[in-house]
Structures are given as C-alpha cells and as structure tokens.
Amino acid sequence: MSGTSSQIADRQLAGDLTGRAALPARPVRARRKARVRRAFPLAALVIAGVVALPVCLVAANLLVPRGEVWAHLAATLLPELVLNTVLLLAGVGVGVSVLGTGLAWLVATRRFPGRDLFDWALILPLAMPAYVIGFVFVGVFEFSGPLQTALRSLFGAGFRLPEIRSYGGVVAVMTLVFYPYVYLLARTAFGEQRLTLLEAARSLGETPRGAFFRVALPLARPAIAAGAALALMETLADFGTVATFGYRTFTTAIYRVWFGMFDRVAAGQLAAVLMVAAAGLIVAERRARGRARFTQTHGRALAAELPRLTGWRAAAATGACALVLLTAFVLPTGVLVAWSLEAWAAGRVASTYPQLVTRSLGLSAVTAVVAVTAALVLAYGIRMAPTRLLQGAVRVAALGYAVPGSVVAVGVLLVLAGLDHAIGAAAGRIAGVSTGLLLTGSAAGLVFAYLVRFVSVSFQAAESGLARVAPSMDEVARSLGAGPGRTLREVHLPLVSGALLTGLILVFVEVMKEMPATMLIRPFGMDTLAVEVWQRTTESLWQEAALPALTIVAVGVLPVVLLTRLRRR
Amino acid sequence: MTRESRVRLEGVTKTYPAASAPAVADLSLDVAPGEILALLGPSGCGKTTTLRLVAGFETPETGRIVVGGRVVDDDRVHLPPEQRGIGFVFQDYALFPHLTVRDNIAFGLRRMPEAERAARVRTVIELCELGGMEGRFPHELSGGQQQRTALARAMAPGAEVVLLDEPLASLDPEIRATLRGEIRRTLKQAGKTAILVTHDQDEAFEIADRVGVLDHGRLQQIGTPEEIFYAPATRFVALFVGQANFVPGLVDGESIDTEVGRLANEPGLAPGTPVDVMLRPSNVQLEADPDGPGIVTARVFHGSERVYTVRLPSGLELRASLPSTSALAEGARVAVIARPTHVVAFGRGQA
Numbered sequence: 001m002s003g004t005s006s007q008i009a010d011r012q013l014a015g016d017l018t019g020r021a022a023l024p025a026r027p028v029r030a031r032r033k034a035r036v037r038r039a040f041p042l043a044a045l046v047i048a049g050v051v052a053l054p055v056c057l058v059a060a061n062l063l064v065p066r067g068e069v070w071a072h073l074a075a076t077l078l079p080e081l082v083l084n085t086v087l088l089l090a091g092v093g094v095g096v097s098v099l100g101t102g103l104a105w106l107v108a109t110r111r112f113p114g115r116d117l118f119d120w121a122l123i124l125p126l127a128m129p130a131y132v133i134g135f136v137f138v139g140v141f142e143f144s145g146p147l148q149t150a151l152r153s154l155f156g157a158g159f160r161l162p163e164i165r166s167y168g169g170v171v172a173v174m175t176l177v178f179y180p181y182v183y184l185l186a187r188t189a190f191g192e193q194r195l196t197l198l199e200a201a202r203s204l205g206e207t208p209r210g211a212f213f214r215v216a217l218p219l220a221r222p223a224i225a226a227g228a229a230l231a232l233m234e235t236l237a238d239f240g241t242v243a244t245f246g247y248r249t250f251t252t253a254i255y256r257v258w259f260g261m262f263d264r265v266a267a268g269q270l271a272a273v274l275m276v277a278a279a280g281l282i283v284a285e286r287r288a289r290g291r292a293r294f295t296q297t298h299g300r301a302l303a304a305e306l307p308r309l310t311g312w313r314a315a316a317a318t319g320a321c322a323l324v325l326l327t328a329f330v331l332p333t334g335v336l337v338a339w340s341l342e343a344w345a346a347g348r349v350a351s352t353y354p355q356l357v358t359r360s361l362g363l364s365a366v367t368a369v370v371a372v373t374a375a376l377v378l379a380y381g382i383r384m385a386p387t388r389l390l391q392g393a394v395r396v397a398a399l400g401y402a403v404p405g406s407v408v409a410v411g412v413l414l415v416l417a418g419l420d421h422a423i424g425a426a427a428g429r430i431a432g433v434s435t436g437l438l439l440t441g442s443a444a445g446l447v448f449a450y451l452v453r454f455v456s457v458s459f460q461a462a463e464s465g466l467a468r469v470a471p472s473m474d475e476v477a478r479s480l481g482a483g484p485g486r487t488l489r490e491v492h493l494p495l496v497s498g499a500l501l502t503g504l505i506l507v508f509v510e511v512m513k514e515m516p517a518t519m520l521i522r523p524f525g526m527d528t529l530a531v532e533v534w535q536r537t538t539e540s541l542w543q544e545a546a547l548p549a550l551t552i553v554a555v556g557v558l559p560v561v562l563l564t565r566l567r568r569r
Numbered sequence: 570m571t572r573e574s575r576v577r578l579e580g581v582t583k584t585y586p587a588a589s590a591p592a593v594a595d596l597s598l599d600v601a602p603g604e605i606l607a608l609l610g611p612s613g614c615g616k617t618t619t620l621r622l623v624a625g626f627e628t629p630e631t632g633r634i635v636v637g638g639r640v641v642d643d644d645r646v647h648l649p650p651e652q653r654g655i656g657f658v659f660q661d662y663a664l665f666p667h668l669t670v671r672d673n674i675a676f677g678l679r680r681m682p683e684a685e686r687a688a689r690v691r692t693v694i695e696l697c698e699l700g701g702m703e704g705r706f707p708h709e710l711s712g713g714q715q716q717r718t719a720l721a722r723a724m725a726p727g728a729e730v731v732l733l734d735e736p737l738a739s740l741d742p743e744i745r746a747t748l749r750g751e752i753r754r755t756l757k758q759a760g761k762t763a764i765l766v767t768h769d770q771d772e773a774f775e776i777a778d779r780v781g782v783l784d785h786g787r788l789q790q791i792g793t794p795e796e797i798f799y800a801p802a803t804r805f806v807a808l809f810v811g812q813a814n815f816v817p818g819l820v821d822g823e824s825i826d827t828e829v830g831r832l833a834n835e836p837g838l839a840p841g842t843p844v845d846v847m848l849r850p851s852n853v854q855l856e857a858d859p860d861g862p863g864i865v866t867a868r869v870f871h872g873s874e875r876v877y878t879v880r881l882p883s884g885l886e887l888r889a890s891l892p893s894t895s896a897l898a899e900g901a902r903v904a905v906i907a908r909p910t911h912v913v914a915f916g917r918g919q920a
Contacts, residue, residue, distance in 0.1 A: 196663035199626055202650035203657035204677030204726060210651075214676075218667045 041390055044381025047374050048393035054411025054452050055399055061272035070269055077253055081270075085249050085277070088170060088242075089232050095175030096231040100182025101224050103321060105212070108190035111308040112317040119187075120564040122321065123180045125328035127556035129513045130177045131240025131533065132549040136332040137173050138164055138244055139339075139542035170245045176328040178234050182227035184563075189223035190216065222288045229285035236278055237404035239516035240530075244537055250274040251516055254406045258520060268414070271407040282402045333553060339546030348544050350532065357551060360529040363443065364511040364555075367450040368458075371507045372500055374451065375458035379466050398456035405453055405517035412449040412521060442523060449517045454510045458503035465499025466492075505559055512555045574599040574635075575762040576623060576730055581632030581642075583618055592618040594786040596632070602729075605756055605763045607777035609770060609797075611809070615786035616766045617660075620732045623764065624657050625650035636730060656723030656731040656761075660738055662715050664707035670694075670718050671703040677726035689725060696755060697721040712740045713748060720752065724759055731756065733765045737772060749775040770810045774798070782806045799849070799910040807847050807913070814853065814887045815845040816907070818914065825914060828862075828881050829853075829905050835912040844914040846907075850876060853889035854906040857897060861904035863887075865897050879905060 106112075107119050125133075140147050141164035152159050162168070193216060201211035239251040250270055258267040309317050343349050350356070378394050400408055469492055477487040515530040522531065529548040536545035577599050584591040593615040600606045608616040621627045623634060625641065625648055634642040636655065641648040650657075665673050674693055678686045694700060697717045707715060716736060723731050736752060737745045753776045756763050767773050773780045774794040781791040782805075790802040801807035804815075818827035820842040825832045827846055838844060855863070855877060863879040866886065875893040880886050887905065897903060 194661065194663060196659040196661055197665060199624075199650065200657065200659060200663040200665070200722075201676070202626070203624055203653075203655060204722070205651045205654070205679070207649075207651055215665055219665075 040377065041381040041385035041387070044378045045390055045393055047377055048390065048397040051374070051397040051400065051452050051455050052393060054408060054415050054449075055275070055396065055403055056411075057414045058268060058271045058275055058403075058407055058411040061268040062276070064265075064269075073266055073269060077270075078273075080248060081250055081253055084247065085236070087167065088174075088247070088249060089235060091167070091171035092174045092178065092235045093228050093232055095171055096179040096182045097224055097228050099175060099324065100179040100227060100231075101186050101217075101220070103179070103324065104183050104186035104190055104220075105216070106317050106321065108187050109216075109306060110317060111306045112314040114318050114321065118321040118325065120560075121325055121329075122183055123560050123563060124325065124557070125177050126180045127558075127560050128177055128329060128332060128553055129240070129515070129530075129549075129556070130174055130234070130238050131244060131515060131530075131537070132336070132553060133177050133328070133332050134170075134173050134241035134244045135533070135537040135542060135545060135549070136335050137169065139540075140335060141169075165245050165247075167247065170242060170247045173241060173245075174235055174238070176324070178231035179324075179328075181230040181234070182224055185223040185227035185230075186220050189220040193219055225288035226285050229281050229288060233278060233281050233285075233402050236274065236281065237406075237516070239404075239406060239519070240534060240537075243534075250277075251404055251406045254410065255516070255519065258410070264410075264414075267410055271410040275403055275407050278402050278404060278407070279399075282399070333550070336546045336550040336553065339543040340550055343543040343546060346543070349547055350544065352527070352532075353547065356527060356529050356532050356548060359526070360512055360551075363446065363450070363528060364508045367447050367454070367511045368504045368508040370447060371451055371455050371458040372462065372503050374455055375462040375503060376500070378455075378459055379462040382463075383466060394459070397452075398459055400452045401454060401456040403453070405449075405514060406520065408449055408453045409517040409520035412445065412452060412517070416445045416448075443526065446518065446521050446523075446526070449521050450507075450511050450514065453514065453517060454507045457506045457510060461499045461503030461506065462496070465496035465503075468495045468499075502562060505562055509556050509559050512552050573601060575602045575604070575637055576600040576764065577633075577635040578619070578623070579633040579635075581619075581622060581629045581634060583615075583622055583627055583629050591615075591786050593622065593629075596786070596788055598781060598788060598791060600762055600764060602762055603757075603760055604779065605753065605765060605777045606791075607765045607767060607773035607780045608783055609767060609773040609780050609809070610783035611768060614783040616768075616783050617734055618786075619783070620657075620734050620764060620766050623730075624655055624732055625653050654726070654728050654730075656726070656728035658716075658719045658723045658731065658733040658736050660735040662707075662719040662739075664715060664718055664722070666707050668706075669703065670699060670705050670707075670710070673707070673718055674722045674725050676722060689727075693721045693725045696724075696759060698751075713744045716740065716748060717751075720755065724755075724761065729762055731761045731763045733763060735767055736765065737769075738767075745772070752776055774810075782809060784809075800913055801847065804845075804847075804915055812850050812888060814848040814850065815915075816848055816885065816887070817917070818844050818846050820844060820914075825912065827907070828883055828885060829887070829907040832907060832909065832912045836914050838914060838916075843917040845917060846909075847913040847915065848887070848907055848909055850888040850890035852907060852909045853879075853887055854908055855879060855889050855891060855895075855897060855903040856906065857901060858904040859902050861902045863903045863905045865899050865901045865903060868897065868899060879903060881905065 103118075103122055107115060107122065139145055141161060142148070143160075143163075148159075148161055151161070197215055197219070198208075198211045201215045202208070206214060237251065238249075239255065242249045243252050243255075250273065254267050254270045254274070257263050257270060308314075340349075378397070382390055382394060473491055474487060477491050478484075482490065513530065515534060518528055518531055519534065522528070527535070529552055532548045533545045533552070536542075536548075579597050581593060581596045582591050583593045596615075596619060598606070608619060610616045618627060622629050622642070623636070628647050629642055631644075632642070633640060636653060639648075640646055641653055665676065668676065671690060671694075674690050675686055678689060681689065690703075694703060697720055699714065699717055699721060702710065702714055702718070707718070710718065720731075720733075720736070733752070737748055740748065749772055752765075765773070765776055774797075777794070779791060780794055780797045782789045782797060784805050790797060790806050792800075797806060798810050801810065801813075807813045816827045816829055818825040818832070820826075820834055820838045820840050821831075822840050823834055825834050825838070825844060825846060829848075832846060855865075862882050865877050866880050867878040869876045870893060873893055874890050875895055877889045877891065877897060878886055879889060889905070891897075
C-alpha cells in the first residue's frame with residue numbers, strides 16, 4: 001500500500017533527522033504489522049458474515065412469495081398466535097414493569113430490615129430458567145399436585161384453586177422470572193438520580209409521593225422501558241414455559257410445524273414473523289437507552305443516608321421483598337431439592353444423568369471458548385478498522401441474542417442443510433461416497449447455533465473490556481519501547497481479561513439454559529440437561545425433571561454472583 | 570435583636586450520625602425581610618447544613634427555626650420541606666432534565682389556575698432574562714442560563730424566602746462575576762429575603778447585605794461586608810476574607826506600639842497587653858527611602874495592583890498592596906507606613 005510505504009519513508013526520514021540511523025529491520029516489521037492490520041478486520045468480517053447468515057436467511061423468508069402455505073397459516077394458525085403473543089407480551093410487560101420498578105424504588109431509596117440482602121438477592125430469579133419455575137409451579141399448583149391435594153383434604157373434595165395452566169398462570173410465572181431485568185436497570189437509574197432533584201421537588205411543594213411520580217419515575221422511564229424490552233425479548237423467545245402451560249405462541253407453533261408437519265417453509269415463515277416482533281423490541285430498547293443518555297446527569301447521587309422505614313411500613317417493605325424472593329426463587333429451589341431427593345430415594349434418577357451433565361458442561365465450555373475467541377476477533381477488527389461495512393455486519397451478527405432460539409434454529413438448519421447438500425454433491429462427484437447429513441447430524445451444528453445466538457453476549461464483554469484500553473495506552477507502551485506483542489501481553493491482556501472471563505461465564509450459562517434451539521437442532525439422541533428437563537416435563541414426571549433442572553439453576557447462580565460483585569465495585 | 574425578622578434561628582444544633590462534632594453548633598441568627606444574608610466559610614464549616622435545616626431537608630436536634638413568624642422546627646414540630654414555602658437554588662441547580670425551562674419553572678405552580686400560572690411563568694422568565702429559552706431542555710442551556718432557570722424556578726411559587734447553595738460555584742470565573750450583580754438585582758427587584766451560602770468572599774461581599782462567617786459549625790461573626798473585612802472579630806475571619814498581616818505590638822495607654830509605628834488603641838485594650846495588630850495589605854503603604862527600615866524582597870504583578878513583600882529589621886515580613894504603577898525594585902529600601910481603616914488587634918495567643 002502506498003500509504004504504508006510513505007509512512008515508512010517518513011519514519012526513516014524522522015530517523016535521519018534525529019540523527020539515529022533507521023534500523024534496517026523496521027520496514028520488514030512494519031510490513032508484517034500491516035498484514036496483521038488487514039488480517040484482523042478481514043477475519044472479523046468473515047466471522048460476522050457467517051454468524052449473521054442464519055438470521056438473514058430467515059429474514060429472507062419475508063421476501064419469499066407467500067403462496068399457499070402462507071394463506072393456510074394466515075387462515076388457521078396466525079390469528080390465534082398473534083393474539084396469544086400480544087396478550088402475553090402485554091401481561092408480562094405490565095407485570096415486570098410494576099414489580100421491577102416498585103422493588104427497585106424501595107431498595108434504592110429506603111432502608112428497612114433486610115434491604116442490603118434484597119438488594120442483590122432480588123436478582124437471583126434470573127438464575128432460574130423460565131421453563132424450570134414454570135414446571136415447578138404447574139407441578140405444585142395443578143389439580144393433582146401436593147398443594148391442591150392438601151387443601152382438598154382440609155376443605156373437602158369440592159375445593160378448587162384457579163387452573164394454573166392458564167393465561168394468568170403464564171403471565172405470573174414469566175413476571176416472576178423476568179422482573180429482574182427491569183429491577184436491575186431501574187435500580188441503577190434510581191440509584192444514580194441526584195438527591196437534589198427530589199429535594200427540589202419537595203421545596204417546590206411536592207410531597208414525597210408526588211416527587212416520585214413527577215420526577216423520579218419519569219427520569220427512570222427510559223431504564224424501565226429498556227428493562228421491559230429485554231424481559232419481553234425473553235418472553236417472546238420462551239418455548240419451555242408456554243409449552244408446559246399449553247399456551248400456544250409462535251415458538252411452540254414453529255416446533256410443531258417443524259416436527260409435526262415437517263413443513264420447513266411454514267416454519268420459516270412463522271420464524272420470520274416472530275423475528276419482526278423481536279426486531280420491534282430491539283428498536284424499542286435502543287430508543288429507550290438512547291433517551292436515557294440525555295437524562296444522565298452528574299452530581300450527588302442518592303445519599304448513603306437514606307430515610308429509614310419504621311413500623312408497619314418497614315414490615316410491609318421487608319414482607320414484599322421477601323414474598324417475591326420466596327415465590328420466585330427460594331421456594332421453587334426448595335421444591336426442586338425435595339423432588340430430587342424423592343426421585344433419588346425412589347431410584348428414579350436417570351442413569352444417563354452423569355452423561356447429561358458432562359455433555360451440557362462440554363457443549364457450554366466449547367461454545368463459551370469459541371464465542372469469546374470470535375468476539376475478540378470482532379472487537380479487535382472493529383478497533384483496527386472501524387469501517388461501516390464491518391460495523392454493520394457485527395451489528396447484524398449481534399442480533400442473534402434478541403432473536404428467539406427457535407428462529408435461530410430454523411436459520412441454522414437452513415444453512416447446514418444447504419452446506420450438507422453442497423458437500424454431499426461434491427463428495428459424490430469427486431470420491432463417489434455419500435456423506436449424508438454431515439453437519440446437520442453433528443454437535444458442530446449445535447455449537448454453531450449457540451454461537452449465532454450468544455456471540456453478542458461475549459462481544460459486548462470483549463468490547464467493554466477493550467474500551468478500557470485507551471488508544472493512548474498503545475502509544476505510551478510503544479513509546480516506552482514495547483513492541484506490539486509485549487503491548488498485547490502486558491497492557492491489553494491484564495485490562496481485558498476480567499471482561500473476557502465475564503463473557504465466558506455468561507455464554508457458558510446461557511448455553512446451559514438454552515432449550516428451543518437445542519430441541520430443534522440436536523442430533524438424535526444427543527440429550528442435554530435442558531432437553532432432559534423438557535422431556536420429563538412433557539410426561540409430567542416432575543420429580544425426575546427436578547435434578548437436571550436444579551443442576552442448571554446451580555450453574556445459573558454463577559453470573560448472578562458475578563453481577564453482584566461487579567456492581568459492588 | 571428586636572428588629573423584625575423573616576428567618577430566625579435560635580440555638581440550632583445538628584449532628585450527623587457517625588460524626589464526632591456537630592455540623593452546626595448552637596447557631597442563632599436573624600434575617601430581616603428583604604435582606605440578603607451570605608453565610609461564608611470553608612467547606613465543611615456547616616453553612617450548607619444550615620441552609621438545609623432552614624429548608625427542612627434536615628432536622629435539628631435542638632433549637633428553633635422560625636420562618637415568617639411560623640415555627641417550622643422545634644422540639645415538637647418539624648414541617649416537611651413542601652409545606653415551608655421556601656425557594657431553594659441548589660449548587661448543581663437540580664433542574665429536572667425531562668422538563669423544558671417553562672415546565673421546570675411551572676413545576677411548583679401546579680395548584681394554580683392555568684391562566685394565572687402562564688402569567689406567573691412569563692413574569693419570572695422576564696425577571697430572570699430567560700426570554701426565548703422557554704422551550705429548551707436543561708442540557709441545551711449554558712451554565713449561566715441553567716443558573717437563571719434554577720433561580721426563576723425557586724422564585725416562581727411566590728416564596729418570600731429564597732435559599733441559594735453555592736449558586737455560582739459551577740460556573741466559569743467571568744460568568745460568575747456578571748451573575749453576582751444579576752442575582753442581587755433579581756432578588757432585590759422581587760423583594761425576596763435570601764440566604765446565600767458560599768466559600769468565595771467576593772461573592773458574599775458583592776451579593777449580600779450582611780455576611781455571616783462560619784467555622785466548625787459556629788458563627789464567628791455577622792455584619793456588613795465592610796465590618797467583616799476591616800473589623801474581623803477573630804483571626805480566622807481576618808484570614809478567611811482576605812490577606813492579612815499580623816504585626817506584634819504592645820498596648821501603651823491610648824496607643825499601640827508596633828514596629829511600623831504607633832496606632833490608636835481603638836479596641837480599648839488594657840495597657841501592657843501584648844497584641845497582634847491586623848493590617849490588610851492595602852493598609853500598608855511603602856515609600857522609596859534610602860534610609861527606610863524595610864527591604865523589598867519580592868514583588869508580584871496583579872494587573873491593577875502590585876503586591877510587595879517587605880522585610881523589617883526584626884525579620885517580620887509584611888505584604889503591601891500598591892497601585893501597579895508603583896515601581897519599587899527588589900532590594901530597594903523603603904519606609905513602611907500603616908494606615909488602617911480600623912485598628913484591629915488580637916491578644917497574643919488568642920484565636
């Protein structure tokens with residue numbers, strides 16, 4: 001490149017001017033560096049392209065002429081699916097907003113017994129996949145469950161609780177699992193609000209309640225909206241819970257159409273519609289966060305000396321937090337432990353359990369390493385060459401997290417089938433062998449799907465880590481005589497390693513919990529803990545589902561602890 | 570004091586939890602209607618706490634606070650801030666970022682009929698010279714405009730008392746200088762009673778009618794800017810409001826004998842008392858004199874004035890401020906003449 005050679009010339013000139021001889025090794029080294037400079041962004045572009053491909057393929061379904069399949073879907077399935085999904089989103093949206101905001105306000109602005117514990121413990125329900133708490137609730141509250149049986153023996157055979165497998169049941173369960181998204185963001189927003197803003201409202205004649213509704217709440221609204229959008233993305237992506245509750249949504253329909261009718265076109269169409277909904281949520285979330293920037297202001301944050309609640313108010317605050325924590329985490333975990341022990345005592349723990357654990361851990365570990373490596377390449381690529389093309393490609397690649405697992409699965413299967421077909425044709429022509437479903441039938445396909453879904457998690461971690469390395473640090477290191485290698489080892493790595501570890505753990509846990517994509521893509525017989533939970537719950541064998549579920553929850557607690565430690569800092 | 574007061578503090582004490590000493594200790598003061606009082610002191614002296622006590626954001630342990638004849642704080646009463654009807658201008662302005670200038674100003678006028686509210690907002694906007702800014706959000710305003718908006722918002726509900734906490738601290742020096750006059754004019758024009766908290770003596774002197782100097786939660790002195798500057802009650806006040814020389818002297822009946830001459834015994838101290846006489850640099854005059862006792866050891870140019878350091882035979886160094894047109898060279902011999910406005914002397918070893 002002419003630019004590079006002229007730089008070299010400049011440097012030699014500079015060397016001459018300062019009276020130092022330009023080292024002969026310089027141009028060689030510079031050329032090698034230039035190659036690295038080009039290689040990284042190129043690799044990043046390839047990775048982003050491959051990861052973005054499945055999502056793009058599903059999106060392409062929107063452009064495919066609709067035809068008969070669509071007409072049939074539109075007439076039969078769609079109206080119910082759309083209505084169900086909208087109702088679900090509305091219910092969960094209101095639920096998580098109210099619950100998350102209320103708890104966040106309480107914890108951020110008041111002192112009461114147990115507050116410091118609730119502050120972090122209220123995030124714990126995030127460790128619980130929705131499908132786990134879902135089947136625990138069904139198992140406990142269903143007609144033949146222990147609770148209703150006990151109540152009947154107390155109050156007579158005619159006693160009934162409302163049916164748990166209902167719209168209200170689904171909304172309640174999802175609210176309990178997904179409120180922490182709102183809680184986390186609103187808690188931070190309230191915590192960062194300047195105390196003087198509330199005091200200003202008071203000095204202008206507002207009561208504390210008025211100050212909350214006229215100042216604190218409007219200021220936290222972007223954070224609340226962003227949290228709600230995240231919760232709704234999870235709601236949209238959920239498969240296990242709605243399936244257990246018999247509530248039909250797009251995710252269950254895709255599964256049914258794919259496996260029940262083997263209709264790939266129809267599944268693709270449904271996935272495309274679902275993706276449009278998810279895209280809407282992404283836009284909503286971005287907008288909310290964008291507005292939040294304007295309201296970020298400096299100054300004294302809510303002081304350490306918060307008003308202390310006393311008497312019945314304190315009891316009510318503690319009670320409310322405890323009730324949420326108990327129903328959303330403590331009691332379900334307790335039930336899982338009890339059921340696991342029952343299954344153990346009855347000798348009904350699956351003999352494949354150790355194998356399932358190994359496989360889940362293995363898949364999670366492999367994916368985590370692959371995802372973090374890919375994320376590093378992406379992040380460094382953008383840092384070196386922040387071109388529009390690369391940034392756009394990475395943005396599309398990072399969409400996977402917002403796109404439901406079922407949609408990702410459909411896209412990945414389309415890619416793999418195409419590849420298998422091509423490989424098979426080539427192998428047949430060249431060697432005369434049949435390769436069959438080489439990729440579709442392997443764990444590699446599964447890891448690829450996880451990568452598509454979760455690479456944005458590791459990318460965000462890598463990017464935030466790299467953001468700590470100011471460009472001037474590179475220059476300082478170089479000016480002090482450290483080469484690119486030493487700069488990477490002694491400056492970048494120590495600064496970035498923490499973020500990378502976070503990325504590893506987050507991806508690891510996400511893969512452990514992932515169910516819908518695994519269900520659709522896994523090669524026959526390749527069961528994971530999540531699949532095992534699904535299979536046992538479809539047979540209503542709650543006790544047998546408990547131990548695998550408990551294992552997933554135990555791993556899921558990891559990132560919550562991590563998050564808490566990060567926030568403490 | 571017998572004069573009419575709008576704000577009165579009587580023996581107010583406030584200690585924060587986990588603090589060893591009270592933030593405000595046994596503080597009493599009066600502010601007359603329409604008067605502007607500045608509370609001046611270093612950071613941590615309790616001046617902001619005093620303001621927050623008056624506003625009702627903090628509760629005193631002991632003492633009484635009376636605003637406009639109404640007891641707002643004593644052993645039994647603690648009126649919440651929203652019922653005190655006191656305007657507060659925060660150091661960081663605390664403008665509501667989600668509201669426009671107009672809506673910020675109208676925030677405290679919720680219970681007012683629509684037409685009256687609009688008229689009030691217009692009046693205040695005019696008074697504070699915010700015309701044309703009504704539709705802007707706080708982050709779209711300059712620092713000075715934010716400050717004006719905060720003042721306008723505090724005055725809009727018709728509060729008779731306005732409290733200002735370091736209102737100019739976060740502004741550039743040039744804007745600060747112009748806004749000082751503006752704040753005083755605005756408050757006077759609206760006829761408000763105001764308490765201003767600041768650590769900048771220029772700000773206190775320019776804006777306020779009277780200045781109270783606080784240290785360690787205690788009121789050291791309260792008086793007009795001139796009294797505070799030329800007749801400080803303590804060494805702390807003397808040093809906090811400007812540069813000061815302390816010249817040792819001995820009281821000899823009607824006068825005080827010092828190295829720079831005899832000064833009138835204005836404080837009426839007992840003969841034979843060893844004292845330190847305070848001299849502001851502007852009260853020390855120098856004249857070129859080859860036989861003079863002083864030697865110029867340093868000179869610093871400050872634009873319109875020049876500050877000289879002069880060593881006396883005893884080794885005492887004095888600072889003298891002269892017009893910068895004066896031209897005494899370093900090393901020059903000078904005569905030193907003390908011309909104090911008031912003679913202020915502190916007993917040796919006394920604070």
